Amino acid sequence: MSRLSSRAPAAAGAGLWLVAAAGGALFSLPFVHTGAWWASLLLLALLAGAAQRLSPGRAALAGWGFGTGWLAAGTWWIYISLHVYGGLPAALAVAAVLALSGGLSLYLALALGVFARLRRGRPLPDALLLAALWLLAELARGVLFTGFPWLATGYAQVDGPLAGLAPWIGVYGIGAVAAVLASLAASALAPAGVRGPAAVRGGAGAAVVLVLLLSPLAGRDFSRPSGQxxxxxxxxxxxxxxxxxxxxxxxxxxxxxxxxxxxxxxxxxxxxxxxxxxxxxxxxxxxxxxxxxxxxxxxxxxxxxxxxxxxFEDGYTNSVAxxxxxxxxxxxxxxxxxxxHLVPFGEFIPTGFRWFTEMMNIPLGDFNRGPLVAPSxxxxxxxxxxxxxxxxxxxxxxxxxxxxxxxxxxxxxxxxxxxxxxxxxxxxxxxxxxxxxxxxxxxxxxxxxxxxxxxxxxxxxxxxxxxxxxxxxxxxxxxxxxxxxxTPFVRWASRFGLWPPLLIALAVVAAMAVAAAVGRRPAASS
Structure with a gap:
């Protein structure tokens, strides 16, 4: 009986991962068909709604599955460079794409697990928490280990209504706003018995207010013609x-x-x-x-x-003359x-991975880096x-x-x-x-x-x-x-890089963690 009972949660977990991975695979479509920007918000809302109801462990599992499906479906073309041009056996090339996708999706898994642990059941605070954690996950993927920000959430909005926020907050900021809207939509659309009628109304109202507050920011020109x-x-x-x-x-x-x-x-x-x-x-x-x-x-x-x-003496560079x-x-x-900014495995070999590159028949470079700030x-x-x-x-x-x-x-x-x-x-x-x-x-x-x-x-x-x-x-x-x-984005990013959104996101998560700890503290005995 114990063996059967242990198999049931494992099967349920595998089913959850597969369903989330399928949703993630669909999430990759708006990055090609940008007229489908609305689909990214819909799928993100479904993921947010699931994370609002799941335990921390299962929310993390859903995040891992969603991220793996998202990146694997969106970057499957890496297989061509590994197998067709690199000569890596097909099975190993597939495994490499899945390993990369699954590894990078651990950031999202951690984000949704923390969200499920700290959420308070109130639409707006929960939406801000999800946005902060989503932002941290995307920043980690885009920066750590030289970064791989391909398919960052904001790119799905390049033809959508959130694109007007780009000169203010950049692609990562757009992704965070998308997460806020998705979380509020999930709260507004949740059955009343799950979230309560007040939460449903609060989620809808907060979403409308947010859209009204952001709309004046969109569509402004901060630049002027300089020549032709x-x-x-x-x-x-x-x-x-x-x-x-x-x-x-x-x-x-x-x-x-x-x-x-x-x-x-x-x-x-x-x-x-x-x-x-x-x-x-x-x-x-x-x-x-x-x-x-x-x-x-x-x-x-x-x-x-x-x-x-x-x-040979000074080293080589990938350059423009x-x-x-x-x-x-x-x-x-x-x-x-x-x-x-060199490409790992293509223009330099990361420490400890020479064994992997030696399995491929690709004329890989080992280039020197140019300066970060170069003249025009x-x-x-x-x-x-x-x-x-x-x-x-x-x-x-x-x-x-x-x-x-x-x-x-x-x-x-x-x-x-x-x-x-x-x-x-x-x-x-x-x-x-x-x-x-x-x-x-x-x-x-x-x-x-x-x-x-x-x-x-x-x-x-x-x-x-x-x-x-x-x-x-x-x-x-x-x-x-x-x-x-x-643009405002240029003004802050040129001076501080990605530190402003990182610090803001960390502050939001820290505040929610403190609020959650205070809420769980037992009342003093009289």
Missing amino acids: LAVTLIQTNVAQDDKFAADKMPEALEWLAQALQAAPGDLVIAPETAIPLLPAQLGPEAWQAFTLPFTAEGTRRAALVGLPLGS GLSAESGASEQRFYRYDKH FGVRGERVAPNICYEDLFGEELARRFAAGEGAAPTVFANVSNIGWFGDTIAIAQHLHISRMRTLELQRPMLRSTNTGATAIIDHRGVVQAQLAPFTRGTLAGQVQGREGL
Whole structure:
């Protein structure tokens, strides 16, 4: 009998985990189909409602399942880089994706377990507690161990009504507001017998008041036009397994040189490692074919081109070279941006994981880091700030480039990427939405030049002005309006990073913990 009784809770726990994981998998959809922003709030409300009724242990289990399903469904494309290009056996590649998703979801498990332990049964305090814990979980995932903030909750709202809060509180703040609304909605929609009619009315009323208080913040312009640039963005569309192939590289480099030479406009941008060799490996003549169209005396055009730089003695960097006859960056008219936020396993090997990388057949880099705060590239009076691949996930780091003051602040951002490692998958759409969120936070346009997509021009309000079809070779010509002026997000994030939301969230949790302790204290005997 005892054996049967022990199996029943285990089966119930497994069922809860699987149901939560299914909900988490659905939660990943609005990060691609952003018109479904409402679905993320609905699913978040269902999770909040469950956490309001579950014990701390079962709430943690639900959070772990939800997070694992969310991240596994949203980042399954990592499997392609591990198995298709890395040669890792399929079973091990699947296990690696699940292990990463499950490990990162432990933050959410802890958050929901603490929520179930400290909640007071009152809609607004419970909603603030959930928002604080949700924020702490997302900050932990986005910062610890170099951070992996892909699919942070706020990205699902890039086309939703909460997007207007981005220039105030950033993507993590939007996620916290979403958690508040979801918790209040869960309280308002709960059966009266579960929460009580007063709690139902209180949850609905608090949600309405919160929306009314936040609505005046949305839609404000904190920036103003600084100038106009004609730009051409290059999409090379080189298959990842051809990128370093000796028989395919010459043709790809020849096409790139011709595209750079023929591209119109003030600024031409080529993607990350568009040139996959060091300048010395190219040879003087080939290197000149790339540089001369932009550095010759009297030339008016400028270019940003992704390539590796460095030497065996000094180490190598994943870099962007700025080419201009007018930049004055050096005697050789050469601007250099070195990637700061490197990708674990792709650009550096985390301590203790060399055994894992040795199982794969991928030409992994071991790059040096560039400075966190890098100067911009001057083009016709505009200050263009490059960032490479998934560096644009870290809005707080891009905000640091404004710390020198408005006169030196970027007026345009340029992202050069190569996510050909992940094939024709949802990663392309997800990365585009990430860039759009950065434009909302910073109120700066973003120029995206990529290998396989999405190559696009995004204005300072997150609107895609023009875009090339993914997995096509070509160029995208258009206009971009530079912007100056600082958003509230830039003002606090450039000085303090993510400390303000972290400290606020910790203060809320500490206050609720004290309130819970006082509420449980036995009354003094008379």
